[in-house]
Amino acid sequence: MNCPKCNSNMNEVEVNVQGAKNKALSYQCSKCDYFEFEPKSSKKVVEELRETPLKIKQKIVTLSQDRLGMYFNNNIVRSLDLKRGEEIYVSVPDKKHIVIEVRS
Ligand SMILES: [Zn+2]
Numbered sequence: 001m002n003c004p005k006c007n008s009n010m011n012e013v014e015v016n017v018q019g020a021k022n023k024a025l026s027y028q029c030s031k032c033d034y035f036e037f038e039p040k041s042s043k044k045v046v047e048e049l050r051e052t053p054l055k056i057k058q059k060i061v062t063l064s065q066d067r068l069g070m071y072f073n074n075n076i077v078r079s080l081d082l083k084r085g086e087e088i089y090v091s092v093p094d095k096k097h098i099v100i101e102v103r104s
Contacts, residue, residue, distance in 0.1 A: 003029040010034075015101060018080070020048045024099075035089050042093040 001010045008031040014023040015037075024045045025038035056073060063069040072082060080102050089101040 001027060003032065003034045005029065005034045006032045008032070017045045017049065017099075017101075020045045022048050035091070037091050037093050037099065039093060042091070042099065046093060046097050046099070 002008065003010055006029065008029055010027040010029055013026050013028050015026050017024055022044045023041065025041040026035060027038065028035050056075065058070050058073070060068050060070055072080075076082070082102065086102070091099045091101070093099055
C-alpha cells in the first residue's frame with residue numbers, strides 16, 4: 001500500500017486507543033504526514049468505545065469566519081494530558097465518528 005499523497009511506502013502501525021482492548025490498525029506514510037486508519041479495525045474500536053464512560057456532549061462552535069471547532073473540556077484535557085501546541089491526528093472512520101489520536 002502506497003501513500004495517496006506522495007506515493008511513498010506506508011507503515012502499518014497498531015494504535016492503542018484509550019479505553020479499548022482492540023487495537024486500531026493505521027497506515028502512516030514514511031515520508032509525509034499522511035495517516036489513515038484501516039476501516040475494519042477502527043470500526044471495532046469505535047464499537048467498543050461506544051460504551052465508554054467518558055462521553056461528553058459538546059457543542060460545535062465558530063472559531064473564525066467559516067471555521068468550526070470544539071473545545072476540549074477539563075476532563076478531556078486532564079485524562080489525556082493535552083498541552084497547547086501539541087499535534088494530534090484526526091480521522092473520520094465513518095460518517096458518525098471523529099477519532100482524535102494523541103501522540104502515536
Ligand atoms: Zn506520503
